[in-house]
Amino acid sequence: MTGKTVVALEGVTKAYGATRALDGIxxxxxxxxxxxxxxxxxxxxxxxxxxxxxxxxxxxxRVLLDGRDVTRQPAWRRGLGVVFQSYAxxxxxxxxxxxxxxxxxxxxxxxxxEARVAEALALVRLPSAGAMRSxxxxxxxxxxxxxxxxLVIRPRVLLLDEPLAALDRKLREEMRAELREIQxxxxxxxxxxxxxxxxxxxxxxxxxxxxxxRIEHLGTPREVYQRPAxxxxxxxxGASSALEGRALDGATVELAGGQRIAVxxxxxxxxxxxxxxxxxxxxxxxxxxxxNTLPARVTSAMFLGDHSEVRLELPGGVRVxxxxxxxxxxxxxxxxTVTLPPDxxxxxx
Amino acid sequence: xxxxxxxxxxxxxxxxxxxxxVVASVNSTAILSFPPQGLSLRWYENALTxxxxxxxxxNSLVVTAASAALALPIGTAAALALVRYPVRLRGLxxxxxxxxxxxxxxxxxxxxxxxxxxxxxxxxxxxxxxxHVVLVLPFVIRSVMVSVANLDPLLxxxxxxxxxxxxxxxxxxxxxxxxxxxxAALLFAVIVSANEFVVxxxxxxxxxxxxxxxxxxxxxxxxxxxxAALSTLFVAAxxxxxxxxxxxxxxxxxxxxxxxx
Numbered sequence: 001m002t003g004k005t006v007v008a009l010e011g012v013t014k015a016y017g018a019t020r021a022l023d024g025i026x027x028x029x030x031x032x033x034x035x036x037x038x039x040x041x042x043x044x045x046x047x048x049x050x051x052x053x054x055x056x057x058x059x060x061x062r063v064l065l066d067g068r069d070v071t072r073q074p075a076w077r078r079g080l081g082v083v084f085q086s087y088a089x090x091x092x093x094x095x096x097x098x099x100x101x102x103x104x105x106x107x108x109x110x111x112x113x114e115a116r117v118a119e120a121l122a123l124v125r126l127p128s129a130g131a132m133r134s135x136x137x138x139x140x141x142x143x144x145x146x147x148x149x150x151l152v153i154r155p156r157v158l159l160l161d162e163p164l165a166a167l168d169r170k171l172r173e174e175m176r177a178e179l180r181e182i183q184x185x186x187x188x189x190x191x192x193x194x195x196x197x198x199x200x201x202x203x204x205x206x207x208x209x210x211x212x213x214r215i216e217h218l219g220t221p222r223e224v225y226q227r228p229a230x231x232x233x234x235x236x237x238g239a240s241s242a243l244e245g246r247a248l249d250g251a252t253v254e255l256a257g258g259q260r261i262a263v264x265x266x267x268x269x270x271x272x273x274x275x276x277x278x279x280x281x282x283x284x285x286x287x288x289x290x291x292n293t294l295p296a297r298v299t300s301a302m303f304l305g306d307h308s309e310v311r312l313e314l315p316g317g318v319r320v321x322x323x324x325x326x327x328x329x330x331x332x333x334x335x336x337t338v339t340l341p342p343d344x345x346x347x348x349x
Numbered sequence: 350x351x352x353x354x355x356x357x358x359x360x361x362x363x364x365x366x367x368x369x370x371v372v373a374s375v376n377s378t379a380i381l382s383f384p385p386q387g388l389s390l391r392w393y394e395n396a397l398t399x400x401x402x403x404x405x406x407x408n409s410l411v412v413t414a415a416s417a418a419l420a421l422p423i424g425t426a427a428a429l430a431l432v433r434y435p436v437r438l439r440g441l442x443x444x445x446x447x448x449x450x451x452x453x454x455x456x457x458x459x460x461x462x463x464x465x466x467x468x469x470x471x472x473x474x475x476x477x478x479x480x481h482v483v484l485v486l487p488f489v490i491r492s493v494m495v496s497v498a499n500l501d502p503l504l505x506x507x508x509x510x511x512x513x514x515x516x517x518x519x520x521x522x523x524x525x526x527x528x529x530x531x532x533a534a535l536l537f538a539v540i541v542s543a544n545e546f547v548v549x550x551x552x553x554x555x556x557x558x559x560x561x562x563x564x565x566x567x568x569x570x571x572x573x574x575x576x577a578a579l580s581t582l583f584v585a586a587x588x589x590x591x592x593x594x595x596x597x598x599x600x601x602x603x604x605x606x607x608x609x610x
Contacts (some may be wrong), residue, residue: 102511
């Protein structure tokens with residue numbers, strides 16, 4: 001990452017009828033980075049992508065590409081590569097013709113175009129699929145062809161709209177890793193739209209978590225996971241349990257069951273205020289050993305191979321989700337003690 | 350067993366008139382009768398050499414070709430607009446464009462006749478062509494609409510993102526993918542136009558009349574089997590056209606592709 005801004009959105013708004021799809025989006029995508037737009041359906045992530053691609057014009061605001069205002073420029077002039085969830089391969093063309101489409105539009109001589117197509121197909125590890133029809137390919141292969149078709153024109157920016165959502169799980173994980181490798185190898189600035197937090201966290205240099213037409217948090221995967229800017233972000237990314245209670249002083253909270261727990265938050269609490277704390281399941285530690293050691297009862301346990309997901313009830317009826325590593329047998333009804341480290345808490349606004 | 354008999358009876362019933370005409374056309378006597386009294390091809394000779402039939406055949410070719418050539422682009426544009434774009438009063442447009450299907454030919458023909466007379470265009474073949482365009486449009490629009498509805502708009506977006514300007518997107522993506530619908534539309538247009546009679550009767554003169562009208566005029570005046578011979582040729586020509594279309598354009602295959610989507 002060189003820190004140069006390639007794509008910038010400034011105050012972009014878009015409404016469809018009475019619904020505000022985008023409500024003042026500001027975003028700067030840096031040279032060579034992979035930035036994810038992450039959010040639930042209807043959050044505006046695809047609208048944002050469509051506006052960057054030039055498929056949709058914003059109602060207000062500007063889109064800048066390398067500092068140039070391209071807000072009113074049609075998609076075909078922008079020179080961006082787009083990969084769609086449904087792949088959108090041309091069914092009346094072979095794989096090679098699909099990949100060559102953009103090159104032909106640029107008037108590239110046939111021989112040169114053939115060489116570039118072969119190069120692109122090799123990049124996505126489909127060197128001998130050129131003569132096939134897209135209908136003969138599996139979903140994963142179609143995905144690769146779509147990627148090759150978008151990359152072969154050497155676009156300034158690569159836009160990926162839920163490119164992995166239509167694949168089954170195992171393939172999706174493979175493609176995720178491969179996509180990242182290709183993106184790194186080509187060094188192309190990429191905007192990646194997804195509703196899958198694992199994809200966003202695992203793939204991105206930065207993640208923009210979107211909700212209701214706004215960007216709630218823009219940061220590295222670690223930042224949005226460990227220090228979510230809003231309650232929505234904390235809730236949407238990763239699992240978390242909420243504990244409610246009253247602040248006794250800046251760093252102590254009394255829970256509903258009367259337990260007093262010490263917390264270390266980014267800012268001190270206001271004494272007497274009602275607070276909502278969030279804790280990630282993997283931060284709930286079984287056994288005692290810290291300041292906040294509490295008795296708990298197992299209400300349910302789900303064995304998931306390398307870990308178990310355990311639902312706990314603290315005295316006073318507070319429910320907490322915990323991840324327990326390893327293959328230990330945990331039965332519902334079992335009593336155990338857990339430790340909630342003070343720095344594990346997040347404050348939900 | 351009973352089902353088979355019913356199907357057989359139906360097929361017989363549907364093809365019987367044609368069979369009767371074919372048999373009557375080789376009758377050697379000068380009366381349209383069934384069964385024939387002897388065998389002869391003289392009525393074919395008569396049909397092919399009768400000047401008015403020759404003129405009408407040429408007229409038919411011109412009118413059908415022109416109306417298909419006009420109705421195809423108009424109908425395609427209308428189908429795209431009706432399916433794709435947020436057209437205001439879509440229902441009204443839909444009904445208006447498909448209305449020739451339900452308006453009786455007599456009414457449409459009479460209306461066109463009055464209009465043509467008022468404009469002094471009665472002897473003009475243009476009126477006939479215009480009438481045929483209107484009559485085949487519903488078939489063209491319907492056929493193309495099915496293909497448009499099957500066409501994924503993302504394909505056009507993908508093409509645009511790859512640098513294709515709208516005209517190029519249309520040529521390289523939209524049009525090729527509409528091909529099945531366009532073929533069906535062309536076939537319908539040709540068949541409907543070639544067989545159109547009622548409206549054409551109103552707006553054609555002796556000089557501009559098309560084959561079905563000429564045949565009707567003939568049968569009003571003469572009762573020899575020339576008509577049967579010509580009808581047989583007409584049927585054969587239609588069959589040949591559909592068969593060729595099927596062979597050359599792989600209609601069956603393109604239709605299948607559409608079903609699978």
